[in-house]
Amino acid sequence: xxxxxxxxxxxxxxxxxxxxxxxxxxxxxxxxxxxxxxxxxxxxxxxxxxxxxxxxxxxxxxxxxxxxxxxxxxxxxxxxxxxxxxxxxxxxxxxxxxxxxxxxxxxxxxxxxxxxxxxxxxxxxxxxxxxxxxxxxxxxxxxxxxxxxxxxxxxxxxxxxxxxxxxxxxxxxxxxxxxxxxxxxxxxxxxxxxxxxxxxxxxxxxxxxxxxxxxxxxxxxxxxxxxxxxxxxxxxxxxxxxxxxxxxxxxxxxxxxxxxxxxxxxxxxxxxxxxxxxxxxxxxxxxxxxxxxxxxxxxxxxxxxxxxxxxxxxxxxxxxxxxxxxxxxxxxxxxxxxxxxxxxxxxxxxxxxxxxxxxxxxxxxxxxxxxxxxxxxxxxxxxxxxxxxxxxxxxxxxxxxxxxxxxxxxxxxxxxxxxxxxxxxxxxxxxxxxxxxxxxxxxxxxxxxxxxxxxxxxxxxxxxxxxxxxxxxxxxxxxxxxxxxxxxxxxxxxxxxxxxxxxxxxxxxxxxxxxxxxxxxxxxxxxxxxxxxxxxxxxxxxxxxxxxxxxxxxxxxxxxxxxxxxxxxxxxxxxxxxxxxxxxxxxxxxxxxxxxxxxxxxxxxxxxxxxxxxxxxxxxxxxxxxxxxxxxxxxxxxxxxxxxxxxxxxxx
Numbered sequence: 001x002x003x004x005x006x007x008x009x010x011x012x013x014x015x016x017x018x019x020x021x022x023x024x025x026x027x028x029x030x031x032x033x034x035x036x037x038x039x040x041x042x043x044x045x046x047x048x049x050x051x052x053x054x055x056x057x058x059x060x061x062x063x064x065x066x067x068x069x070x071x072x073x074x075x076x077x078x079x080x081x082x083x084x085x086x087x088x089x090x091x092x093x094x095x096x097x098x099x100x101x102x103x104x105x106x107x108x109x110x111x112x113x114x115x116x117x118x119x120x121x122x123x124x125x126x127x128x129x130x131x132x133x134x135x136x137x138x139x140x141x142x143x144x145x146x147x148x149x150x151x152x153x154x155x156x157x158x159x160x161x162x163x164x165x166x167x168x169x170x171x172x173x174x175x176x177x178x179x180x181x182x183x184x185x186x187x188x189x190x191x192x193x194x195x196x197x198x199x200x201x202x203x204x205x206x207x208x209x210x211x212x213x214x215x216x217x218x219x220x221x222x223x224x225x226x227x228x229x230x231x232x233x234x235x236x237x238x239x240x241x242x243x244x245x246x247x248x249x250x251x252x253x254x255x256x257x258x259x260x261x262x263x264x265x266x267x268x269x270x271x272x273x274x275x276x277x278x279x280x281x282x283x284x285x286x287x288x289x290x291x292x293x294x295x296x297x298x299x300x301x302x303x304x305x306x307x308x309x310x311x312x313x314x315x316x317x318x319x320x321x322x323x324x325x326x327x328x329x330x331x332x333x334x335x336x337x338x339x340x341x342x343x344x345x346x347x348x349x350x351x352x353x354x355x356x357x358x359x360x361x362x363x364x365x366x367x368x369x370x371x372x373x374x375x376x377x378x379x380x381x382x383x384x385x386x387x388x389x390x391x392x393x394x395x396x397x398x399x400x401x402x403x404x405x406x407x408x409x410x411x412x413x414x415x416x417x418x419x420x421x422x423x424x425x426x427x428x429x430x431x432x433x434x435x436x437x438x439x440x441x442x443x444x445x446x447x448x449x450x451x452x453x454x455x456x457x458x459x460x461x462x463x464x465x466x467x468x469x470x471x472x473x474x475x476x477x478x479x480x481x482x483x484x485x486x487x488x489x490x491x492x493x494x495x496x497x498x499x500x501x502x503x504x505x506x507x508x509x510x511x512x513x514x515x516x517x518x519x520x521x522x523x524x525x526x527x528x529x530x531x532x533x534x535x536x537x538x539x540x541x542x543x544x545x546x547x548x549x550x551x552x553x554x555x556x557x558x559x560x561x562x563x564x565x566x567x568x569x570x571x572x573x574x575x576x577x578x579x580x581x582x583x584x585x586x587x588x589x590x591x592x593x594x595x596x597x598x599x600x601x602x603x604x605x606x607x608x609x610x611x612x613x614x615x616x617x618x619x620x621x622x623x624x625x626x627x628x629x630x631x632x633x634x635x636x637x638x639x640x641x642x643x644x645x646x647x648x649x650x651x652x
Contacts (some may be wrong), residue, residue, distance in 0.1 A: 004284075004305035011299045014181075015194060015261060021181040026356035030149035030174070033361040036066040036368055037148050044372070061379055063371040065447065066361060069454045070147050076486050077493040078143040081136045082567030084501045086123040088115035089559045118546040119558060121539075122505055125517070126560070129504065132161055133168040139500075141171040143493060146346040149174060150359035155195065155343045156331065156503045164516030167507035169344065169500050177343070178261075179355050187355040192265040193341055201256045208298065208307045215300065220255045260300035260307060264342060266334050267293050284309065284323055294334045295327045331507050335551040344503055346496040348489055364453040367446050374443050378435070385432045393426035400427075455485035497567055502560040509554035514544040579613050582606060594623060 019027075035044045045060070095106035108116065130136070142152030154169040176196035183190040205212040298307040305311065308326040316322055334340045347357040361368075390404055400422070403413045415422050450456075514536055518525050523537030536544065549557070590603040600623040611618035 004309060007297070007306060007309075008299055008304060011261070011263060011297065012301060014192075015178060015299075018178040018181045018194070022178060022356065025351070025354045026150070027175075029359050029362055029365075030151075033066075033148050033150075033359045033365060034145075036064070036361070036365070037070060037144075061372070061375050063368075063375045063447075065364075065371065065450050065454075065456075066148070066368055069361075069456050070144060072456055073147055073486065073489060074140070074143060077147070077489050078139055078567060080567060081130045081139070082494065082497050082562040084123065084126045084497075085561045085563055086119045086126060086501075086505065087559050087561070088112070088119050089557055090115055114546055115557070117542060121543060121547055122508065122558060125508055125512075125520075126501055126505055128520070129166055129168070129508075132166065133159060133170070135169060135500075138169060138171040139497065142346055142496075145174060146348060148359065148361055150347065150349065150357040150362075152346040153177060153343050154500060156333070156500075156507060157342075158331070158507065158511055163519055164513065166512060166516065167504040169504060174345075183355045184353065185355065187345065188338075188340060190355060191267050192263055193343075194264075195262045195343070196259065197262055198257060198259050201258050204258050204260070204300075204307070208310060209312060210307060210310050214303070214310075215258050220257065224256045258300060260298055260303075263295075263297040263299060264329060264334075265293060265295045265297070266340060284314075284327075286320070290324065291328055294329060294332070296329045297327070331511060332551045333503070333506070336502075336506060336555045338502065339499055342503075344496065344499045346492065348492050360454070364450045367450040367453065370446055371443065371450070374439070374446070378439060378443070381435050381439075385435055387432060389430040389432075391428045391430060396422070396426045494562055494564065494567060497562045498560060501562060505558060505560050506551075506554050509547055509549050510551050512548075514540045514548070517543050579610050582609075600624065 044062070090111070092112065093106060093109070095104060096102075098106050100106050138154055142154050144152070146152035151174045153172060153174050155172050156167060156169050158165040159168045159170075172195070178194040178196075179187065180190040180192050187193075201212050201215045204210070205215060296308065300307055309323070313319070313322055313326060329342070331342060333342045345357075348360055349358040351357050392401060392404075400413050400415060403411050515525055515534075518537065518540045521537065521539040521543075523540050525534045525536060525540070587603070587606065590606060594600045594603050604622040607618050607622050610616075
């Protein structure tokens with residue numbers, strides 16, 4: 001097993017190098033930025049370095065503009081699951097090349113007809129599947145992390161439904177992603193990526209066929225803690241904490257939660273271990289070589305062999321075939337040129353000298369720190385300047401002092417001597433210095449600088465702006481400048497959704513069997529036919545013939561996009577203004593077109609847009625297909641009147 005131990009040691013060292021590079025290029029800033037989101041003051045400033053110059057006591061409050069920025073941008077960038085569009089990648093042949101007369105469209109060839117049917121089936125499936133696993137929620141969490149840290153990701157996996165396994169895209173924190181530390185530019189060029197998984201020992205043992213006792217859990221679940229308490233475990237809180245400590249090797253054996261790394265390689269493979277492979281492990285090197293260095297490995301710290309190359313697997317029958325199946329990727333995403341990884345990232349500001357992006361919050365983080373400190377200092381000063389202190393003479397009568405402390409609305413106190421002399425000479429109120437107005441001015445300036453750095457202008461909050469708009473042209477210019485950054489981020493979100501659709505489309509073509517889609521198409525798989533093959537309905541046969549394909553074909557025959565703006569929050573005021581303009585300009589023309597040709601599709605599309613703008617269901621108001629009336633025939637004329645002097649016509 002020396003070769004397998006070398007594999008584990010090699011990759012654990014690679015992972016440590018990747019963690020250091022990630023922390024330097026991305027992680028340090030991302031962790032700092034994430035602490036500003038929805039955390040109290042203690043969670044953000046644990047080390048107290050930022051408060052060392054303040055005198056105790058002081059208020060540790062938050063002016064959390066970071067949360068405001070995230071809540072403002074999130075519904076604009078990602079509001080709902082967008083409408084997916086699938087079109088054939090194969091270009092249509094121009095009619096002129098086929099010798100068609102000008103103005104006559106070229107008929108679809110048999111290949112184009114197949115492309116259209118294939119695109120229709122995939123369009124239906126990809127707009128149905130997101131509702132089965134809540135893509136909106138997964139994408140919303142990824143977008144939140146991208147807005148703060150700079151990158152949000154979803155991992156693409158097959159998940160089980162009552163119909164069978166279908167593709168899905170699931171959020172996981174970018175904290176668990178590692179990238180080849182030798183990659184300097186695009187993520188596409190990386191030699192490998194790794195995903196940190198944290199799962200139950202029993203789930204991992206069942207998936208990889210490993211005895212649970214061979215896995216050393218790094219943590220104890222609350223279920224195990226509760227079970228220990230029921231069984232009379234008298235461990236103290238300190239011992240329980242030690243059992244959850246990763247650094248304690250003895251504690252790792254007690255846990256029922258295991259952490260491991262899933263590694264996807266492209267061009268790296270098993271590295272230098274080929275030359276040191278023993279005779280009994282030559283099958284591993286041979287299988288790795290046949291897979292073209294596109295390998296999948298599961299490495300668990302503390303386990304001397306990869307979990308997908310367990311001793312039980314190597315000792316089984318048909319070891320060569322089982323090793324090949326264990327080392328290959330679950331889904332061969334490496335066949336895709338756009339994104340060869342089983343995950344899709346959302347980056348608003350990609351890095352130019354590393355595969356890691358920049359955090360959108362990075363330029364405003366020092367301003368956020370200053371605002372927190374300034375608000376804490378300001379609230380501390382409020383407590384000082386709002387104090388009331390009265391200085392009285394020791395010879396002042398006790399009744400007068402008691403009346404001051406009591407604070408009644410109306411109280412009569414009798415004093416000896418002149419009242420004015422007593423109040424003037426024996427009683428005084430100390431006036432504390434007021435808070436400097438410069439502090440309020442500076443805070444407003446810093447808040448404005450934060451909003452400028454983050455693109456959250458006051459107009460996005462519904463404000464009126466710094467000065468009044470004097471013309472419609474100025475309003476359009478201001479609107480364009482205001483929305484340039486949100487529009488750019490929304491376009492990144494749309495590209496993210498298009499990439500998710502492309503990945504799920506690829507998975508559907510290579511991994512969704514006809515048996516899965518048959519009930520969805522209202523067709524059932526019949527019993528075996530005379531040739532031993534299942535009898536399929538027409539649409540299911542079409543799925544098997546046109547949709548299911550090998551990875552090379554599946555990656556190139558279809559194009560996946562989303563309907564522009566369908567995932568954003570709609571600007572209802574703009575839509576309603578557009579409705580008024582369209583009704584005045586093109587509605588009469590569309591109505592005339594429908595009456596003359598019977599094609600009511602364009603005018604019904606306009607009616608649907610009107611209903612969407614005003615959030616009213618107008619489906620029952622759409623115009624049905626109208627059959628154009630033939631032109632009226634000219635009226636028939638009777639025989640001309642007889643001429644003068646001519647004999648009248650005689651009946652027969």
